[in-house]
Amino acid sequence: MDSKQISSSEELNTNVESKKRKLVVPGEVIVSGDDYLPGEGARRDGKDVVAGRFGLAEELGRVVKVLAITGAFIPKRGNVVIGRVVDITFSGWLIDIDYAGSGFLPLDESPRFVSKSDMDQFLAIGDIVVAKIWAVKSKGIDLSLQGGKGLGKLEGGFVFRVPPARVPRVIGREGSMVAMIKEKTGCTVTVGQNGWVWLKGPTVDAEIKARKVIEFVADNVQLEGLTEKAEEMLG
Amino acid sequence: MIQRNSGRKADELRPMSAKVGVVPNADGSAMFSFGDTVAIAAVYGPRQLHPQHMQDPSTGILRVNYDLLSFSVYDRKKPGPSRRSQEISKVTQWALEPVLDLKEFPNTVIDVQIYILQADAGTRTAGINAASLALAHAGIPMKNLVCSVALGKLDQDIVADLDKSEEDFEGGEGPTDFPIAKIGTGNDFSLLQLDGKIQPERVKEIISLADVTCKQIYEVQKKALKEAFQ
Amino acid sequence: MSSMAISNQTIESFKKMFSEGKRFDGRSLTDSRELKIEYNVSNKAEGSARVKLGKTEVVAGIKLQVGAPYPDSPNKGNLMVSGDLLPIASPRVEMGPPQFTAIEIPRLVDRAIRESSMIHLDKLVITPGEKVWTVIIDIYPINDDGNLIDAATIAATAALHNAKLPALDENGKIDYHAPSTGKLPLREGIAPITVSFFKLGNSIIIDPTREEEEACDVRVSWGVSIWNGKHVINSCQKSGAEIFSASELEHMMKILPNKFNELSEKLKSYL
Structure with a gap:
């Protein structure tokens, strides 16, 4: 985290x-x-x-x-976001991070050596990736896959969106909410600061349940005792 | 004093209603109505602005689109923008811009889409009220809400919130339509338009009527936003 | 909602989920979302309706105009279906020239309604060969959470049932302030609906949400109504570059009458 x-x-x-x-x-x-x-x-x-x-x-x-408590995602340096590859250029990948400006992931920011001819082997158009924002410029946003745990291409699972302003509540204090959801459903969960959530579970039912709870938390940030209610849903 | 068709007092607004969150897909949205005039507005953004040469590196920009649904009026409106709708889009944008602080969002656009579902005069002012709510609902940094109403004059009488039958009034000096918008409950005007006949010395009556009516509109807007998270 | 398109991984997960017969909202593959209908979206329209299918919302309004008949049908009124994908309904809709969906939806609704013979066009003649009523249906999506086409057809059908004929003055012009002269002439018991099937991999689903619809490869919409007491298909269109097999067609034909009945019941409870 x-x-x-x-x-x-x-x-x-x-x-x-x-x-x-x-x-x-x-x-x-x-x-x-x-x-x-x-x-x-x-x-x-x-x-x-x-x-x-x-x-x-x-x-x-x-x-x-x-x-x-509402509003679009506003990128800041250091944010970890989930994006989708929209294009491959000679020098890197163009990543839609669901903000006004697309993100750019330069080839030399990939965690290992990727040759120019094999770029789509590493990240193809339509793939999802967890990346860190290292610069917000007027021309666009620069992304990196280096210097953080869990950065890189996401294999399997699926992504869905919660309102970005609700992300802190979905994560919970010191990651407590997301940790509880992971533990009780057996799913792997990554929450991007841009509101995109990646989820992968042992079964379809576990994934359905985890998503339901995450959406419930995001929709009810104003509720007292939200953690207890989420815990109840998780059973 | 002229007897108004609706039986309203000169300074009386039509019943208002407002609700936020009416377009779940949008970043912010709202409905606002004055009597039979119903407007909905949705905000998308800040988001990427195309074409790129329109981008402003010092600030985000506001883009407003106002239109009537074709069945919102008796004589079906042909789909697509008209000169009227383009002018209203622009004056609505100018009415809203003074409260917005978009410096945090350089090179981006905030799109406001306003549609009139049912028109009975005062559509631009209902649209501005809905748009102001939708912008707030979208979490956009704003100094205040914008409150808008069509004031006017029927023959010699200053009245608030003309309906369609009053806009079509024929008698004496006829109808004067004077739509205004104010910044919250303060003294600043961000929309001024006028059609009709009004003496300069009577504008102070409009100013004081604007004050009274915008305060009521502000309360309706505030309530709608507070009800969004109940 | 976001403007980010669906990812490869998400499509694969939907494929797996559908093959197990499951969906995120707990529905079976052929369940529809909750249908809600309201009337009187605009009292300036001769009829209007708002349809909500889950979070998808579409409004439709009926306007009547006096015009000349088409030369090949001098003793029939005219029907015109129009509509637009407003940029209010989704972040994907851009201003500018109409996208294909904006053209396709009114066309599919037009065919479903016209071919069902729901509207008594021959009762919409004012002066034979000279003046007839033109019925104009305008359809606007307000919030696109998938399956706009089925919501649009229900909205159009509901708005038509709600429509009244305006009065004409002595010059033959519409007098909106005079009381209506009656309901729009409709054939009793005919209320067309489209049922659209969406395919992903080997699974076929009904009434997808936005994300499900994006994952799917192809759609086929069937306009269905009742004629002489029996189900009839009035219109059909396959949209998308994938194929349906013969056995998939047979599968759909088994589901179609029941799905029509179910949606029809709900629609009729609002008529």
Whole structure:
């Protein structure tokens, strides 16, 4: 599991337990007073701290921020994403990572030597891959398969999408949610920061169950006791 | 004071309803209605902008498409964009842009699709309200919601939210259609259009009516967003 | 929803899953999703309906216009089916010239409805040889979660049942403010439906979700109705570059009447 994923999942879990968490709309006053500092998704307007987007507002000490619960994936350096190969060029692979700009995986970022004539043996069009974002540029996003466990082509299984803003909850605190789902279903699961989830299980039934629970968690991030409810579904 | 066909008071809006999440495929979506005028809006993006030469490396851009479904009006509208729909798309874009902060999304586009299912005047304003909700629902960074309503004048009387029968009013100085949009509950206007006859000194009445009505619209929008996760 | 196309691995997994007769949402291969119908999408239309098949949503509206008959059918009204894939319904739909699906859906709906003889076109004559009613069905997908064609046909059939004839004034123009002169003349008991079969590997499924539909290689849509108390096929189209075998056709013909009855029952409960 990528360390970036763990830190953001801890973040959201703290919020879930915080009693001050509330749903706010853009422009809504969250708190008043000079003591507060606007964090991510919030801004100061005179005496007030107001929401800069729709989401869950929370106070962490003096800092007030608004966590997105909806919206498209916004790539950041270090994110681990799941993408689909859409084209092969002479110097690398073009990867759809479900964001505005396609990702590019240069040939020399593959984990082992791949000759130019055998590129489609390693990654063919339509294949799925777990990759790390190492640069977000105006021209596009650069990907790498080096420097991380679990990066590379995914063999078998299938991918489906959850709303990217729900990924931290699907992963759970220190990866607890996804670990529970893996353990109880026997499936291998990789959650990309871009909302794409790869799943492969011992049986079709195990895969069906694992997906059902993951989608339930993603659809119900606001529920109290979500872990217990997911556990119940897993039986 | 003119008796309105609907029996409404001069400053009274038609019943409003709003709901977000009406297009599950979209990144954000909403329905907004004023009486018999029903608009739906869906937001897709930020996503890749084609052609590439339209990309702006300093910010994401907003692209709005407004249209009537062919059976939303009595005389069937031929499918495809018209001059009217292109103009409304553009003024809607201008009405929404002031609240958006798209610097986080360079080279991308946010597409807003607005369709009118049933038209009974005020379609652009219902469309702006739906689009504002859909953008918020899509998690786009926004300073505030945009609240829009068609104000106007029937002969000498300033009224809010004209319906189709009022737009067709014939008497005295006739009908004046004055659609506006405001940034949240503040004092800033982001849409101004007008057709008809109104004296400059009466515009202050429009301004105060805008204030009262947009506050009501804001509450309906806010409620719809808060109900999205119940 | 995402704009990312389906991956090779996902297609293979669907193949395996379907061969075991299973689907992610717990349905059997030939189960349909829940069907819901609402009316009065637009009170400016002569009839309108909203159909939801799971998360797929399609709206259809009926407009009536006064026009000239076609020279080869001077004593019949006209039928026109139109529609568009709006970019609201899916991130895949781009603005610009119509994609083939946008053309195919109205054509398939047109044939299913026209050939079923559901509409009494000969009762839509205003002045024989001169003026007739033109029935225009406009179909718009609002959310594409697969199987738009079957949802579109149900929406069109439901909207037609909901449609009324507008009144004409003394100049022969439509007077929308006068009360309707009655329902659109339809033949009793005829409510065409399309049943589409999708094939992946050796499995045949009904009513796919978006991702299932993308995994599938080929589709065949059958327009079905009741004629003289019996099931009849009114229209058919195979879409896609794969083949169906003779035994697969026979398999479909066994399922078709029951599937039609099941969907028909649901549709009729809303008529």
